[in-house]
Amino acid sequence: MRVLRCGRRAALVELDDLDAVGRLHAALRAHPLPGVDELVPAARTLLIHYDPAVTDHTRLAAALAALPAAEAARTERAGVLVPVRYDGEDLDEVAHRTGLTPAEVVDRHTAATYRVAFCGFAPGFAYLTGLDPVLRLPRRTSPRTRVPAGSLAVAGEFTGIYPRESPGGWHLLGSTDFPLWNPSADPPTRLTPGTTVRFLPLEAPQR
Template sequence: MTRVLPYGARAALVDLDRPEAVLGLHAALRDAPPDGLVELVPAARTLLVRFDPARTNLERLTADLLARTVPDVTELPGEEIVVPVSYAGEDLERVAEQSGLTVREIVARHEQGSYVAAFCGFAPGFAYLTGLDPVLRLPRRSSPRTRVPAGAVAIAGEYTAVYPHASPGGWHLIGYTELSVWDVERAQPHLLMPGTRVRFAGTGR
């Protein structure tokens, strides 16, 4: 843990060095919450901790946070969601050129990854998944698309993701899934909540 910063009168911002540490601390606080905890909001390398000032204060909360042992996220139990993918994305050939791999090797490396939903952003249901093979970590497209269809499976930087809705986007599209990762008709609309384990499985189509 790097540092704990005040964030208004009712929250603290924990600054961490990597997404895996955010996930580990998030799980630790979720499973054994400090007194007065109201909400946890994970991001790429920070965790916002909202608290009830009637039950605790920043000093007590900071002491609790700094005393925590952050577990290894790879050892944490959790539900695994299998995402079926048709690896037929428009950017597969470009990703192959930039990574120095064949299309077949890109698909194999993406399928072999063990992913965890680190945090959500950009749009409702858009989960940033950690665990992408380093060879596949490419910068975003220089020219974003004005419309990416729902269900597009994409990579950019150190993350992979599934687009939950049709939207603009600058990630590299490597495939598509028919699995709905965001559905307001479900009791829990967001399928890939932070901490959820994810595996991609090619459909062969």
């Protein structure tokens, strides 16, 4: 773990992998450090905002190094169930490339329990880990210029839902009307880091 300065009010913690980020993020949520007012996880880093009137980089780095290993165990927030229509443009292609039928792709995708690792790309876009290894495919070689809002997609080790229409290179499995972003709400999204997610098919897939 490396703790780097990031201006006067933040530190950037570099970690070995996504799982290490999740453990540290969970530990700091469960045991907040004095002066820390915001945590922003990413794939290999955790950005920690703090109040310089309460703490500083040296004290924060020392507190992070002193976190007991037992307190770094990952905890999960209450789960969210997302209803999905598995009608995506790439469902048949994903089935072909994985050696499965479309129904088997849906079965594997809905069998998993996912966890929000971090958010990014667009407001409300959550990167969900827990994807069945058989369904892990690289991004499309030719990204689409338009992906409809609510599209459920996979790429690499992640599953995600596009919160609004945008370009995108992930494989589209389905669609949902689940509300992903409401700037008037607190928090503006239910898919915050640490939240567990399950997908519920709205219709039985064709066998």
